């Protein structure tokens with residue numbers, strides 16, 4: 001039997017990137033042979049084994065044929081006759097369809113190395129369309145490497161989307177790939193790729209709708225609502241923001257997609273209008289509560305967070321309470337950070353100061369520093385405690401606001 005290193009490890013080595021996982025293909029062997037050498041079977045659907053010592057993945061060379069709709073409808077054929085070329089042919093992109101022998105020689109029957117050098121994402125064979133997840137995979141590789149899609153692959157992607165195959169993807173699969181793409185270096189390129197193929201209109205129509213929706217040029221020199229969101233998202237990625245923050249930034253302006261075109265470029269009330277849309281998207285994708293809650297808060301509160309200088313002390317405290325800032329300081333910090341990406345994710349405004357971030361954190365700390373226990377002890381009646389704590393926090397917040405506004409702090 002012959003063993004070849006394949007897939008992402010070969011690609012990343014050629015790119016000079018650190019290699020995380022090594023995957024191997026075994027040609028000319030049967031499952032029994034690997035089992036007798038101590039390999040552990042792991043694949044339920046595929047003939048995949050773990051090496052007895054390194055625990056790296058070894059898969060028997062296989063071909064796959066589509067037998068039905070969706071991700072699971074495959075007939076797998078693995079036997080010692082399947083060649084390396086056949087195994088590589090079932091893979092998604094040429095840059096992922098290279099192999100390396102034990103002698104270190106590159107085996108590249110589909111021109112992956114040339115495409116790597118040219119920065120091209122090109123499908124290996126028409127069988128690409130058999131797995132709709134690949135629309136998302138390609139988009140996240142675009143976000144990772146900044147590569148272009150080969151023209152013939154772009155046509156294929158559009159056909160795949162038009163065929164309705166994306167509808168068969170379960171929410172978990174969509175989110176798994178989408179979240180990985182959001183964590184890449186330039187997540188905007190994933191969104192652009194998904195837009196070009198028409199996939200964004202299927203998996204996230206609420207975001208797709210923002211493209212072509214204008215905003216006032218005075219506050220948004222980039223004008224287009226979708227372009228603004230992408231600028232803010234890339235800024236969040238540049239600064240290494242968490243997945244929750246990137247997701248919240250991506251969704252913060254969904255309400256602008258609901259504005260009556262007669263009112264453009266203004267979007268009065270888009271924050272409140274956007275919240276149910278954000279909630280519905282998060283539910284459809286079956287996201288954990290933490291991701292949904294931060295996205296809802298950023299959507300609802302971003303304008304007020306920007307406008308700190310205009311808010312009364314009681315409104316500031318109300319916002320802190322709405323965001324549960326006293327009990328959830330880390331989430332509050334993420335909320336304010338996401339708002340900064342919104343403020344700076346605008347053409348020509350990336351460098352503008354956003355003193356609101358430090359000021360809100362100072363206000364939140366002041367509200368937290370109030371000793372609720374001591375305030376409660378000083379109350380004669382238990383029913384007076386909530387109001388007394390509220391009043392004490394209001395006093396603390398007012399003092400900080402006064403200092404910030406006189407220029408003494410913040």
Ligand SMILES: Nc1ccn([C@@H]2O[C@H](COP(=O)(O)OP(=O)(O)OP(=O)(O)O)[C@@H](O)[C@H]2O)c(=O)n1
Pocket residue numbers: 006007008009023090091092093096097131133134137
């Ligand atoms: N839907 C898929 C998933 C995987 N593959 C193939 O299986 C290999 C391994 O897949 P995976 O580990 O998911 O991806 P990597 O390419 O290693 O990328 P990453 O760096 O994101 O892990 C890929 O290189 C590709 O050849 C594929 O063709 N189609």
